[in-house]
Amino acid sequence: MSDPRELVDELTGDLKRWLPEQRWFAGKDRPVTGVRVLGVTELVEGDPQLLHVVVEVEQDDRREPYQLLVGRRTHPPEISSGSWIGAVGDLNAYEASGDLDVTGVLLDLMAREDTVGSLVFEHEPDAELETGLRARPISSEQSNTSLVYGGQYILKLFRKLTPGKNKDLLLHRALQGVGSRHIAPVLGSITGDLGGEPTTVGMLQHFVADAVDGWAMATTSVRDLMAAPELHAEEVGGDFAGEAERLGRAVAEVHADLAEALGTESVDAGELERTTKAMAARLDTIAGRVPELAAHAPALRAAFEKLEALPPGSVTMQYIHGDLHLGQVLRTVGGWLLIDFEGEPAAPVEERHALRSPLRDVAGMLRSFDYAAQQLLVGQPDEPALVERALEWSQRNRAAFCEGYAAVAPDPREQGELLRAFELDKAVYEVGYEHANRPDWLGVPLASIARITSGEGMTP
Template identity: 40%
Template structure:
């Protein structure tokens, strides 16, 4: 085991440059909420001279706070090779000043960071912050000196692909938003892998951390990063599906296989992680929560107002769900972008973290497996309609998209039911309520971010509510 220490940057100065830099990062959660960004240093672990893992807390306009993990590299001399990763400068303009860079873009810091994982090493800070590597028993080796590259396009986290062309490529995900406790991405994927499920990448290891609670309490513990096998040559299901749509090709066989793979994962999770009966009291609480989300969506998107009463009645159908339903661990944020197609393994599910800004306790709590099913059905609809945005309703391509999505829907549900022995369509009212909940959220999201896309989820709202009334 190794221990590294020593740095000379003032946390308050680093917080100052982070205040200008963080709002422009894809993983920053409080973009545009109107609150000034004032990072508060919470902890620091030192990977080596001029290489730190900073933990900083930022308050949102509503008073809630978010804890971020930000690796930083500090250089006495400006490094042109890292120009695109520049965070800012701290200290004087003389020799005591430091150039600050996004640490995961600095090969030296990445090597030190990966070595913690490879060796089971420990990095500490003067404030008591600790970062510790834990190897997965039986996991593939990780070479910290192998070529490493940051994966582009991620929203909530930052991942580094290691030795992509080597014999044991890995991908290491750094969790940007932290909370005390176990991250479901680590817990769920590891549990599936240990159970022998081939529908998830095999874990390699993880980084765990200890830091002082932000409320001034005792030290807390949580997951900082998670490493698993990198499936070279794979492609995410969203791209595969959209390519089929653009080519006018069917996707039913792939959707049926994905339904079966999803059911395999759900079945295994119900065997290896806690479950609980869906009592009438729990179903009533779920219905109340769905009604509250209807009210929230209507307040955020006025075009939903004419549908408010019908939507409330539809989600109330949850109260009459059949006896015998079980709550279990689920994916929690399931869509085509969370699935890879591997030439060797078929469909492989990723990113069991759930929605990163929800409390960990909620993300690890047992839920309805149908919530994942509903999420994937909505994703098929989005894939079908990605090329029809802006087209008039009577355009033949709109009808073709509807038929494509319906074919995928039917095939996915058939594939799922073939594995579980229970067709999700037999729980029609519950499935409709969960799909509607997802579609209402999508209307709000598109209204705020992509107004031209609002027609996609609104089409779903208009389709689902007549089904309820019928």
Template identity: 30%
Template structure:
């Protein structure tokens, strides 16, 4: 592309970035897009090379962000064809019909970029450079693919990054929103691969990064290649599918039979210390078994992340009073952000969602009071590296077991926060919130039975949470004397996670706002 075409692309991105699923700041106003670095990959058989561009996004308020854009150029018949078949992937249309589009659409680009990584290539641009590296354990695995790569495809699942799948061998995760410093997904993946015996996460194969080679600036991770794991889909898909089957059966029963199913008699932690009643097991079947197994794998992940005293980034620590105070301030800051975004979005909401949003805005002091009360349990608690964004969509189901993926952390948070150590129950709370999401979505999809099955879906969420906690706690040990602290920690992180979800859904999926909204109100009114 010519310089003037890159400039036109920048202008088009300023007005069009918000329509892309992976763009995470849809509620912010873009004032400028500036492509400040780019590398070229040779595109065999075409006149134009492929590019990986780094764009700095400026907003009317707040700090700027960096996004990675794989860019391809076309004109004539190829451009016309793409405008008809893949218009959603086109970044810019020129006055003569030429286009710039997302290069991940092209198999040639996908082949070129993974070969760049497997051959540990580099590309200099001024003093800076793009460079690739392969892990020591992976050299033997990738040598035969350095020149001939498997057939590839773009994973179509909704996510904040773009994943490229190469046969049944590799997955290249192309990060979209970038930050200076080591990406936690790569950092944790390498640690689990190289330093532990935990084998319920994909092995890291290689990376591509941009190194600015400037004082006070760190390299930026652009992509990471993982070993492909055969699976039947993520746990979100599996749980929803099974829940749909169960709810269909429940919808045929008389209402009085549904109301006989009992809720847990205790709080979640205490209920997890007791056997699950036989009628509940009969009602919810293998989903409770799956949840228990997932709880065990979650504990094993946490044990692996805390199993080494070095490097220091993975050393188990006690949370100092100063760190606890700083965390309390972070909770307040995230709460302020959630209320700010909600207040700014209230005019776009309607019906019961708008009504509940107004009710929540009036309960701001209650949120801060809840955090103040619960954070007393943080003092002296043990902290370690955690998954950071743990939910059913971050777990693959192989047909008999679970594989945990995506250690990047919550993409909307700054990198330093995503690398911060936390009590492992932060991840546990994230999974409990995911069960609530699944129950709400399944209920919405149950058509005319939604209202009648409301209590049944709520009971499923509660008992699935209990089964998950049983699987986790039976491996973690501990005892009743610590249950109060554990319960407080889970409550802290349930509320924190729901507030984060609220901001995320307002920015990305407004139709889903009711899920975290109802979760926040439920926690506050419990």
């Protein structure tokens, strides 16, 4: 059989076409100009064959590493048509995360704490892992890929790699160390090599089988309201406000746990100025690509500049979630759990690891309530009654979330200028994301920016 590295080298032309079609690929707004193989590790030899592959994807002047699981076998596995990459020798190669016959090896290697090539498989000191389980992929994920083993474990494979220990693993371990009630326990990890630096490529956690994600719950509530637009949000059977309040408490408790585990810092005037400049720079970049945003630029800049007038020491910085929204929380029989602590997928690694105000997470969740309220209206004719109900639902749940948060920590509404600036900055980020990935949704963040900057009913 040919050398595994040579087999993957034959795929680079096919990968230029295939990568932008994957939902977890982050650079869909730019053409792929080149693919270079950085590393290949053979995990299963023979037929079927499983290779762990790291490639560097070139897009104009940007180069970013991604990890793949590449399979080859005589008898085709039952996988989606989009998983097929191309022909290599006499067999077709495919993205193998959906191949139940080979992915079980990842858990087995972790249970044995094996090292294969540059990949180190480890379990947590107090974890005892069952072996021989088959895996199934979760289809709803976007920026990463997760495999569920026997309804007991979930292994997240980080698609776009960054050198060093992944923030998701770092914060989960920190929270676990102080006994946080709002995370799923970490059970193990996979570490590879990127440019000579140990790099997290996978994280294993306990799988919570009874969990429902917050986005599904919230949008079901909105759907119930839209089906009876003559009623108010509190009159509909699926009212979400009670859950929003409990979620606010959970987020505040996680912030307190992170502060206990990893400490806090006070912000000085220089940091507030740098924050304002970073927001303005993001605005300028995205407004240059999205003409519809340019009209709001003066009002947005004015909101950002108000941060420089805040008293030094009035803002506390710490580790936070960094990309908090309703899709990053799970409701279980025991309460709310937070997941995916990586931060914004498009943010540079140093930005993801930077200490930030907890109000950024609050602002992210407020934005998510607005998204949940408006998602059924995307692409639909403008119906004033439904638009009014959507805004009412958003306001009700934003307020409930802040009430829950304020029961544990300082009320975020007491720092209104800061919270408003963070929410607007998040909305600007959303404009850039929607423009690149979902143009039909562009009106959601743009409408929110218009309401917030005009003061029309968007306060929590």
